[in-house]
Amino acid sequence: MDLLEAMDRRHAVRAYTDEAIDARTCDDLRALIGRLNAADGLGMRLVTDEPDAFGNALLHYGMFRNVRNYVAIAADQTKDWERRCGYYGAQVLLRAAQLGLDTCWVALSFSKHQAARHAGFDAEDKVRFAIAVGHGVTHGRPSRSKTYGQVASAEGGIAVPTWFEHGVEAALLAPSALNQQRFTFRLEADGRTVAADPGIGPYTRTDLGIAQYFFEVGAGAHAPLVWR
Template sequence: MDLLEAMHRRHAVRAYTDEPIDAPTCDDLRALIGRLETEGGIEMRLVTDEPDAFGNALLHYGMFRNVRNYVAIATDQTKDWERRCGYWGAHVLLRAVQLGLDTCWVGLSFSKHQAARHAAFDADDKVRFAIAVGHGVTHGKSSRSKTYGQVASVEGGIAVPTWFERGVEAALLAPSALNQQRFMFRLEADGRTVAADPGIGPYTRTDLGIAQYFFEIGAAGAPFVWR
């Protein structure tokens, strides 16, 4: 499964079976996490067979069942930490899908205290998010989405390149807190600079980071730059 296929297959899954994640899959995810942590300046841990972080879903937004495996994501409060959590966490999210797992990006509906305890992060790092991973009871379903025209614009009347359209369409497949999709992508008049605006609201900067990674996959190596 390539990354484009993984983006289309990915749906938010909140209920999981008891089937464990096999050792080669865990090793693959941990190897990727090890590479990304240095590059992204965030901390991530794959935690397996641990029910405490999602053990009392009734106290949180959303309903989760039998989440025993997750990737905890932590940072300090250095510049751009919100977007970086989304951007680098999205790499792990899609790799998990490629490996045949179901996933859900989670901001509120888990115990950050329990996740921090089991992940054993450094004292300066605070748990911000989790990615639930495992074998879903179902593979989830598509949710409503904004349209291309609602999240994209082009300056100066230039012809819209195919890579920009494909990038925006890919970004619309990304998970977004409360499904708000408040990000905006604007192709500037030079035809290669993409301005990315998170919009206003909770978790919008993190949503933008996830959407930017999805955009890059959809754009398929096009020579553009972010602004």
Template sequence: MELSEAIRVRHAVRHYTDKPIPQDIVDELQKTIDRCNREGNLRMQLKLNDPAAFEGFLTDYGIYKGARNLVAIVSDKTPDWEERCGYYGAHVLLRATQLGLDTGWVRQFGRHLSKHVALESGERPRFAIVMGYGTNHGHQHRSKRYDQVARVPKGMGTPKWFCNGVEAALLAPTSLNQQKFVFTLQPDGHTVEAKAGLGLCTHTDLGIAKYHFEIGAGPDADFVWSRVEH
């Protein structure tokens, strides 16, 4: 499965079966986690076969049932940690989808889950990705329109890669499905500003959306990210 397809088939799942994740899939996931930890200065941790981790755990969306596998996204408070958690967490999320797993992004990593994670000085568990084999594969949520999150200078033609990138970003999971981000093509035609709005976890959501944008734009897209101060 290509990443572009994984973006489209992945939906949040909260009810899981007790089917274990095969070792070959675990090994592939761990490779992705190790690479993302190096590149993103994170310490994501894969935890398997622990049903107690989600027992009675209530989120804004309801209770996770049958969940027993998770990737804890752990970081310190170095600059842009929120966006990095989202960007590299999205790598793991979509890799799991490629490997045939159902997933859900957990944004309320409280004390209940914290005891299942090893922490070093200055670190905190920020988010988690629950994964496994769902009792269903979830469903598509309502999305904003392209014109609500995309900006192009007046009179400038819009490159196809930019349109594709924004459309892919609109499929990214965001906290409470708020999609508070905007992608703006700069007058030079190849610099893109990605900016988060105000609200819960918006900088983390932006990191997820930026990785989706890169996948949608494609490897041959001639663009660079502009730097936005948080």
């Protein structure tokens, strides 16, 4: 499936079967993770057949069950780290969906210490997020979403191009902490610059990073898109 189909298919899945992820799929994900880490300096690692990070039921906001495979995302506090985690992690999330896996973006409901230990991170590498991956008991279901008009605007009454509309519609498919979707996108008067605002609240900058990547996919490779 292409990325647009993957975005539409992807829903948060919190319960997984015992079916292993095949070696070819793991190799594909690790190759992408390696390229993204090299490009941005983040630390992302795929961990397979490891139950400890999601093994404590007391941590399980959202009722996670049988998560044995995940991508651990580590970052220091260099500039814009929160948004970058979301932007690059979203690319792994969608690639996993393309490969037929179910996923869930996770901020709190796992042991970051155990994830760091099993991923082999150094002591100074701090795990911030995880992406649960695997074969879901179900493929999940759509979450409640805001409308286009609640998150999008254009300056000066300019005609809104199709690429901007498609970008916003794609961003509304992105995972968001507590499903808050506090981000907004404003098309500026030049018709090509998009001002992105994370809003106020927990994890909103990371949510914006995820939504920005979804927006770019929806807008298309030929959109005259400039971020501000």
